[in-house]
Amino acid sequence: MKHPLSLNLNGDMAENLVEARTSLLTFIRESAGLTGTKRGCEEGECGGCAVLLDGRLVDSCLILALEAQGKTVTTVEGLGDPHHLSPVQSAFAESGASQCGFCIPGMLLATTALLDREPDPDEASIREAISGNLCRCTGYTRIVKAIQLAAKLKHDGQN
Amino acid sequence: MTYPMRPFELHRPADVAEAVALAGEYPGAQYLAGGTDLVVNLRRRIAEPDHVIALGAIEGLGEVTREGNALAIGARVTMAELAAHPEVMARLPMLAEAAGIVAGPTIRGMATLGGNLVLDTRCRYYNQSFFWRQANDFCLKKDGSVCPVAPRGSFCWAAFSADTPPVLLALDAVLELTGPKGGRKVPLRNFYGNDGRWSIGEADGGLLPGELILRVRIPLPQAPWHGVYEKVRVRGSIDYPLAGLAMMVRWKDETAREIAELRMALTALNPQPMMVPGTEVFSGRELDPDAVAELSRLAGRTGKPMRTTVSDPAYRRAMIATMVEKAAARLAPGLGPALLQQARWA
Numbered sequence: 243m244k245h246p247l248s249l250n251l252n253g254d255m256a257e258n259l260v261e262a263r264t265s266l267l268t269f270i271r272e273s274a275g276l277t278g279t280k281r282g283c284e285e286g287e288c289g290g291c292a293v294l295l296d297g298r299l300v301d302s303c304l305i306l307a308l309e310a311q312g313k314t315v316t317t318v319e320g321l322g323d324p325h326h327l328s329p330v331q332s333a334f335a336e337s338g339a340s341q342c343g344f345c346i347p348g349m350l351l352a353t354t355a356l357l358d359r360e361p362d363p364d365e366a367s368i369r370e371a372i373s374g375n376l377c378r379c380t381g382y383t384r385i386v387k388a389i390q391l392a393a394k395l396k397h398d399g400q401n
Numbered sequence: 402m403t404y405p406m407r408p409f410e411l412h413r414p415a416d417v418a419e420a421v422a423l424a425g426e427y428p429g430a431q432y433l434a435g436g437t438d439l440v441v442n443l444r445r446r447i448a449e450p451d452h453v454i455a456l457g458a459i460e461g462l463g464e465v466t467r468e469g470n471a472l473a474i475g476a477r478v479t480m481a482e483l484a485a486h487p488e489v490m491a492r493l494p495m496l497a498e499a500a501g502i503v504a505g506p507t508i509r510g511m512a513t514l515g516g517n518l519v520l521d522t523r524c525r526y527y528n529q530s531f532f533w534r535q536a537n538d539f540c541l542k543k544d545g546s547v548c549p550v551a552p553r554g555s556f557c558w559a560a561f562s563a564d565t566p567p568v569l570l571a572l573d574a575v576l577e578l579t580g581p582k583g584g585r586k587v588p589l590r591n592f593y594g595n596d597g598r599w600s601i602g603e604a605d606g607g608l609l610p611g612e613l614i615l616r617v618r619i620p621l622p623q624a625p626w627h628g629v630y631e632k633v634r635v636r637g638s639i640d641y642p643l644a645g646l647a648m649m650v651r652w653k654d655e656t657a658r659e660i661a662e663l664r665m666a667l668t669a670l671n672p673q674p675m676m677v678p679g680t681e682v683f684s685g686r687e688l689d690p691d692a693v694a695e696l697s698r699l700a701g702r703t704g705k706p707m708r709t710t711v712s713d714p715a716y717r718r719a720m721i722a723t724m725v726e727k728a729a730a731r732l733a734p735g736l737g738p739a740l741l742q743q744a745r746w747a
Contacts, residue, residue: 243410262411262453263443285441286508287639301507304440306433308411309457352506373638374505 252320269307278318289375292348299355318347333392341379424611425581427452435511446531476515476614495628515614522559522597524709557597558707566674567647567666580612593673626651631724642669648728670704697722
């Protein structure tokens with residue numbers, strides 16, 4: 243049996259009929275067609291499916307889509323587009339932080355959530371903030387550098 | 402290989418009364434709060450309810466309130482909220498510490514205190530996909546008849562692996578529950594069952610059918626006291642504990658390290674979180690290296706690691722003494738260097 247679901251996805255209304263067992267991740271990828279959010283472990287280990295749900299960083303594979311009824315979801319597609327990157331995306335591109343790229347959407351959202359609550363994080367806070375996101379290329383050094391640059395870019399952009 | 406979850410009906414009650422009524426109407430229904438444990442188990446077909454009662458639309462149960470000489474914490478409070486709550490950090494820092502090192506940041510933002518208290522027990526033969534478990538002829542806890550950890554027994558050794566319960570045991574917390582047959586208050590020390598299947602209602606511990614945790618009431622210990630939580634895991638984030646220890650001490654004389662009362666509780670080593678019995682005799686003693694060695698032996702008699710994780714049980718057993726030493730060194734000023742001098746490996 244399917245139920246109607248509507249939520250705010252990156253500023254647009256996304257609607258469809260979904261089964262109770264459908265995860266938010268499946269809804270984002272297969273109903274809304276936004277494949278930036280990655281299907282990784284599906285058990286909350288890897289952070290590849292991380293999105294912002296009402297501004298909070300969550301693993302979308304662990305949320306039933308119907309539980310997001312009426313809420314606001316931000317995926318990597320909602321941060322910026324190829325012509326207008328968000329400061330966080332620019333910083334990752336400039337720093338060469340992306341290797342295979344699979345973990346990067348989750349990293350970008352973890353970074354966005356971090357800088358929203360802590361605009362000037364130290365390295366320990368940065369490492370803590372991305373400790374739920376696994377990079378199997380193990381390219382953490384450049385990711386941390388990118389987050390430091392992102393904080394600076396965001397800061398400069400506001401001045 | 403991932404199979405889709407078995408289909409179920411999802412209910413989204415507006416308040417606790419409606420949630421409990423639904424649970425009474427549909428026996429075997431499962432409550433869903435943060436989802437970090439249940440959704441994984443649904444996907445693995447470890448949990449196969451026909452009805453899921455999601456608590457996300459219910460207001461309340463998310464407060465931390467001071468009630469006389471106790472702190473009452475709503476079951477919906479997340480691990481991240483608990484770890485950063487000023488009142489919890491100030492009054493019960495060991496609880497904030499344990500909540501702050503549960504899994505990783507994404508999980509902590511979702512996982513609730515109520516869910517942490519009734520986290521399903523875990524085992525390398527149980528927390529696997531349906532495909533994996535089927536290839537292994539399943540196990541005693543789910544779909545099978547033999548426990549691969551102890552094949553000749555009829556006991557389930559799946560380890561209870563949540564981080565906040567040992568802290569709450571040491572602090573003597575009381576659970577406020579409600580259910581189809583009314584409310585009750587249960588001291589946490591009487592809550593858990595001995596068999597790894599307690600949490601699915603086949604043994605005598607845990608929640609009665611349809612019961613829901615509303616709040617956790619924690620009496621504030623008499624000052625001066627300190628408590629810490631030590632956790633051993635493979636990685637510094639994400640992982641469940643291989644072993645965990647909560648230790649709290651009330652001082653008779655803090656500078657002389659003279660103990661008024663000392664309590665220890667273990668997690669991830671048994672099918673339930675365990676108070677370590679026998680620590681009363683340390684009242685009036687100094688927390689010195691000899692006392693630490695005795696406490697390590699006591700804790701070692703309580704923790705019974707089995708082959709439920711990929712890590713060797715002998716390693717987890719050895720870590721019990723290490724955790725006791727680390728916890729004691731953090732609690733007692735100046736004890737660390739004395740312990741190092743007498744270190745077992747020196």
